[in-house]
Amino acid sequence: MCGFFINIKNKNSGLLNVEKFHKISKKYLKHRGPDFSKFVKDEKTFLFHSRLSIQDPSKNSNQPMIKIKKKKKIILLFNGEIYNFKKLKKKLIDQINFSSNGDTEVLLNNFLVNKSYKNFLESLDGMFSFVIKIGNKFFFARDRFGQKPMYYYQDKKDIFISSEIKPILKSIGKKKTNLDKNNLKNYFLSNIFFSKDETFFKDIYSVKAGEFGTIENSNITTSNYYGEKKLIDLKKNELSSFGQVFENNILKHLIADKKIAIALSGGIDSQSLAHVILSKSNISKKVVNYCIDFKGYKNSEFKYAKKFADSYKSKIRKVSIDESYVIDNFGKLVEKNEGPLGGIMQIGMFKLAEIAKNDGYDVLLAGWGLDECLGSYKDLNKKNVNKKFTLIDGSDISNYSMLAGINKKDQRKKLIFDYFLKTKIPRTVHMCDRFSMSKSVELRLPFLDHHFVEHCLNIDTHQSKIDKLIIREYMKKNSVCKKNWFERKIHVPHPQNEWLKSGKLSDWAYSIINDDFIYENLSFLSKKEVIKFWLNFKKRKIHSGYPIWQLLNIHFMLKMEKKFK
Template identity: 30%
Template sequence: MCGIAGIIGTNYNKEDLEKMLESIKHRGPDASGIYQNGDCLLGHNRLSIIDLSTNANQPFSDTTGRFQLIFNGEIYNYKELKAEIGDRYNFRTSSDTEVLLASYIIFGKDCLEKLNGMFAFAIWDKKKKELFAARDRFGVKPFYYYKDAESFIFASEIKAIHRFVEKNPDEKTWANYFCYGSYGSPETTFYKDIFQLQAGYYLEFKDGKLQKHQWYDFEKRIKEIPSDHGSDSEVKRKYLALLEDSIKLRFRADVEVGFNLSGGVDSSLLLALVNHLHPTHNIKAYTFYTGDERYDELPWVEKMIKRTGNSLEKVKLSPEEVPELSERISFYQDEPYGGIPTLAYSKIFQKASKDGVKVLLDGQGMDEQWAGYDYYGRATNELIQGSGNVSPLRTGVLNKGFMKLAEKPQYPELFSSVIQNLQYRDLFNTKLPRALRFNDRISMAYSTELREPFLDYRLVEMAFALPDQMKIRGGVHKYMLREIVKEYVPFEIAEAPKRALQTPQREWLGEELRGFVNQGIEKLLNSEFSNWFDSKALRKEWEAYQNGKQENSFYVWQWVNLGLLI
């Protein structure tokens, strides 16, 4: 896990790239390197996970010096790929970095189909004066870029690009955020002229021209899967075998591996299987809590730990920490993020980093592939989970001209199943992309790597392609998964309904953090963004919230979040 940055264009030098790398040093404090070839500058900050030797530092060159690679992520199946390549490449290290470069040299763009991992990388071809860059199937690792007539600038985080590109908000994206709860599209960001390379895409840049291509066609992959999935027992057996293989691959590291544990089905199953497959590791588990038993998942976590015997680190978030912590996390996020639960989750990575644990596993991705969210059963288009009958938004506080910029997001409906269309939306447009962004930034803020075994593309494709009744049966969500889980986790966890991982955000914002919110709102209404709002209406809504109208706190956090980012 690392940070990458690059500039192709005139009028830039190594000192400029050093500034970019310095802004994202937290992503890789173990080593830093720069490569320059004419108008091409490539930079890398390394977090050493596999092959800790300096031989694996980046930018990484092949033996001829023609190709230079900078890479953020992990190629989990690098050992299998290395064996497949064999003597067609003369390997000098035991790193997945070198296997990635060798794969590109041997297989060209087709190497992407062979990779099982999370990645954003760029390769400079010195002979052709051409840049090739790619992003993993689900966009676990970030790739941002800016292009004008003279240059192409890219990096793992937006703040690095803002070293040279003016920080101007994209008002339409912000309007959609306040009007619809949207966090943007797979290509856009909250800033003008700064874009993302889409998940499952690659790009080529040569002679000032940029071309992008989709390399991972999820719709095609799903429609090629045979409709005869077999019996329930066959599906369980196949899925469990894939899951065990995914865990084995993601346990490859030359540093200690830890585990993020909630009290839910997904992470409990994952921990049970980790212990089953690695019985001698006694992996350390981490969980957060706030001391409010209405929200804390400690009872379920402790039930699971009692069964597995793992050591458990309980990390507490108190309301007094929120103001300073929210400022810090806003710096790392660059864009709006998910409120106090994200702050609480960040404390796990902070603690793990202090403990010397560089890699953490978690259960992200299971709900999207198994239709775990409650609204899948209602087939609604909710973007904000848990909002119930009360809108999580307050468009009445917005300036009418600003509101007109908003355009309700439309999502493709590629499948005959309504549930699959919602799953596809969540996988590629809404829930998963924003969760991956939140989690990448908070793990990297503390120089730790987050791995998600459930996001192995083989698992996602298999579960997604199953008939609806294997995902939701008799009103039970993630039905088939729960059948698998029963063999590994306590009954109370296996049968428990989906619970959003939460904190007392509603109560804290209106009570303990009232002064913090007041300060954020006043900062917002006295800033250059004040013309987005009707200040009188906003203050009236905030007053109503303080007086007990607290069914939802998302809109309050939106105001505070913008205040933190400006």
């Protein structure tokens, strides 16, 4: 994993000189790649890359990677992992003299030998964002589900491209660093984190998942190479074929020249992931499991995770979070996240990644995505497909107009694709990238591998009253942990609501929502109504304190805006 920052000057003079560009790059991207960094100036372009070396730690895989072909200089800046790079390398070995053992050089040469952008991108199996400069033309792309980020900004003098938003904010800050208040309003009212290619900052856009584009003569063009039409219809998925696909998918995500750890919880998603790693791989004895535990809170996933890890004789480490940690780190983590924190669990994941890194683990695997793949949030059958319902994270799905004209048997797939893969997944991968990369840890999500997603979306799971029946049957048959794998999904509550109702976190939260700072900056919020909500929540007349959590995030988003001006 890595980070990159690029400044393309539309005119001779722009916002940044070499010294300022280099300073901003190192300050705001070094955490993404502490192992090596390099600056390159090429014509009217500044390019910076910071490297977290996971594959081939040698200098031969450092970036920016430069190649000369037909007297043209080609420069690659790449963030991610290409899991099938060895297969691609075999196809290229007769044409190319490789000087490295990593995926970066394979990616660059694979691009150069392909005549079609789409064919090139479809050949890649991995998570990635990258920019390739050929003369004065730029080609860029992002992986199918947007696991690796890329942002851009353009005005009359400059184009900026970056792995994170902060370098762009710092570069344009004095000119126009403004929060998009409309997007903040949408977040507060509907829990919408992302809207198409927009961010929470005006004029800074995200390259969308499954999108590629070019920059030439200051013109930015984009196009999709992956989307709904790529879903593959399989005739039948039996348990045996699912098990094979499931295991092979996880095992291919274990390629690394660095140590690997697992983010383990009490749920079947992360435990099924851990099962394959701990029983089917050659690294099982080297792996350590990390699990979040909220200190002093009676409900804990750690006891379930420990029981599972113990059954495999695998090490597990508790990551303790208390109210003081939340208070001390909330503002800093909103800034690192470059957007609202999804919940208290995300704060825990920042600490989990930090401890794993300190223990010497550069790669972390986690089980997010399986719920989305197997559609387990709701039994989407004919009887309830048009009913309003709320997801476990508080998000509401009530607009089914998107299903108009869709064949009945495809309703489930369409709903999952339109909501989970366009809304829920973008929010998840953003969160995952920020908490891991802020601590220089590469996070891998095997359940968001496109082959696996396509396979799962064609499994007929909605007829069962038990969510994720196919993975439960797999674990019953294969896991050495003795438990009832057919229990309905049990959501172990975290203390977010309870801590907001009473104690240190509650007092701290009230001091923020009672401050006029938020209301002076956002006209759509009424302090009177907020305090009224707060009192009813404290009296337990209202169950969920999530709107209070949102207000805390909004407060620190406003603080972040002030900081970068």
